[in-house]
Amino acid sequence: MKGKVVKTLTLMAFLILLLIAMGSLHPAGKPVNTEMDDYFIRNGQVQTGSNNIVSSVVFDYRGFDTLGEATVLFGAALGVFVLFGRNAR
Amino acid sequence: MISIQFLTVAVLVTLGLSTLIFKRNLIKIVMAIDVIGSGVNLFLISLGYREGGIAPVFTGATSMKMVLPTPQALTLTSIVIDVAVTALMLGFAMSIYRHYGTLDVRKRRLLG
Amino acid sequence: MKGKTEGMSVIVKTVACILTVPAYIFGLYIVIRGHLTPGGGFAGGAILATLIAMLLVSFGRNLERGFRKESLSVLEILGMSLFITLAFFGLSFTFFHNILANSGGLFGMSVEFGPNSGYLNTGGLIPVMNIAVGIEVFSALSMIILLMLTGMKEEKK
Numbered sequence: 020m021k022g023k024v025v026k027t028l029t030l031m032a033f034l035i036l037l038l039i040a041m042g043s044l045h046p047a048g049k050p051v052n053t054e055m056d057d058y059f060i061r062n063g064q065v066q067t068g069s070n071n072i073v074s075s076v077v078f079d080y081r082g083f084d085t086l087g088e089a090t091v092l093f094g095a096a097l098g099v100f101v102l103f104g105r106n107a108r
Numbered sequence: 109m110i111s112i113q114f115l116t117v118a119v120l121v122t123l124g125l126s127t128l129i130f131k132r133n134l135i136k137i138v139m140a141i142d143v144i145g146s147g148v149n150l151f152l153i154s155l156g157y158r159e160g161g162i163a164p165v166f167t168g169a170t171s172m173k174m175v176l177p178t179p180q181a182l183t184l185t186s187i188v189i190d191v192a193v194t195a196l197m198l199g200f201a202m203s204i205y206r207h208y209g210t211l212d213v214r215k216r217r218l219l220g
Numbered sequence: 221m222k223g224k225t226e227g228m229s230v231i232v233k234t235v236a237c238i239l240t241v242p243a244y245i246f247g248l249y250i251v252i253r254g255h256l257t258p259g260g261g262f263a264g265g266a267i268l269a270t271l272i273a274m275l276l277v278s279f280g281r282n283l284e285r286g287f288r289k290e291s292l293s294v295l296e297i298l299g300m301s302l303f304i305t306l307a308f309f310g311l312s313f314t315f316f317h318n319i320l321a322n323s324g325g326l327f328g329m330s331v332e333f334g335p336n337s338g339y340l341n342t343g344g345l346i347p348v349m350n351i352a353v354g355i356e357v358f359s360a361l362s363m364i365i366l367l368m369l370t371g372m373k374e375e376k377k
Contacts, residue, residue: 046111067343102200165257
């Protein structure tokens with residue numbers, strides 16, 4: 020019984036901390052510091068040749084993160100194969 | 109006052125965390141971790157929102173005011189990693205059920 | 221208990237067989253037009269992997285003998301190797317340099333600034349990378365689904 024009260028009070032404190040943190044951000048809809056994204060919107064179509072700016076950011080300007088993500092997916096398939104591959108003949 | 113998107117993020121993360129602490133079935137714990145991941149993805153997208161902006165695609169665009177494209181690229185990576193981690197956790201849950209016969213996290217079975 | 225592992229009824233099997241080919245063409249359409257419309261390799265690969273799950277649910281557990289896991293492994297390795305090899309082509313400038321953009325070659329038409337209806341010939345290395353990632357995501361998710369379904373032994377009642 021005592022454990023449940025302690026856990027509930029900790030969760031309430033965590034919720035109040037999250038609300039204070041969300042209140043100290045800028046209001047949603049008016050972002051600050053947009054120089055990098057303005058450069059992507061102005062020059063992304065002429066430099067890479069694609070109409071989709073999110074695609075050119077994912078595969079051309081920040082392609083190294085996509086390489087890491089493909090490796091994580093490969094590793095997850097490998098892990099499931101190790102767990103379940105033995106009696107699947 | 110706080111915007112409606114950030115309030116939803118706080119509610120989602122707190123609900124997921126409370127389920128993670130109070131429930132004793134392993135499948136419900138895995139689902140709670142997934143809900144926390146979805147809350148973080150919503151936070152990432154709503155950081156780069158401009159009022160009255162359209163999606164950053166030039167095919168058939170109606171106006172030139174666009175939302176920021178970089179947080180959307182990071183959210184794409186985060187969603188794929190979330191899927192991979194959930195698949196591996198569910199594989200571990202199936203292995204635990206096959207060996208021990210129960211999915212309760214409070215039964216003392218590993219210490220003999 | 222006949223009919224427990226045989227799958228669903230005849231109507232479900234017929235409709236699943238008819239709907240498979242148009243749905244695969246739709247998934248490939250989303251993969252190849254990743255540089256013009258929202259979508260790309262990851263979303264298209266997830267759509268293609270969901271169709272394998274639809275076939276498995278409609279036809280029961282006996283269908284998994286029709287898939288060979290060695291072919292799916294080879295496809296996954298092929299997609300990942302193609303993605304890494306494409307990154308090494310422009311190594312004289314940077315690691316992930318786009319060498320086919322604005323060059324007049326395979327995917328290299330120039331586009332000027334402003335809204336336009338999409339042309340498929342543009343984009344440089346981005347459509348090729350989309351195809352490689354689509355193949356890899358489809359193989360990885362299909363292998364996870366097949367292994368989890370049939371990795372457990374049959375329960376003896």
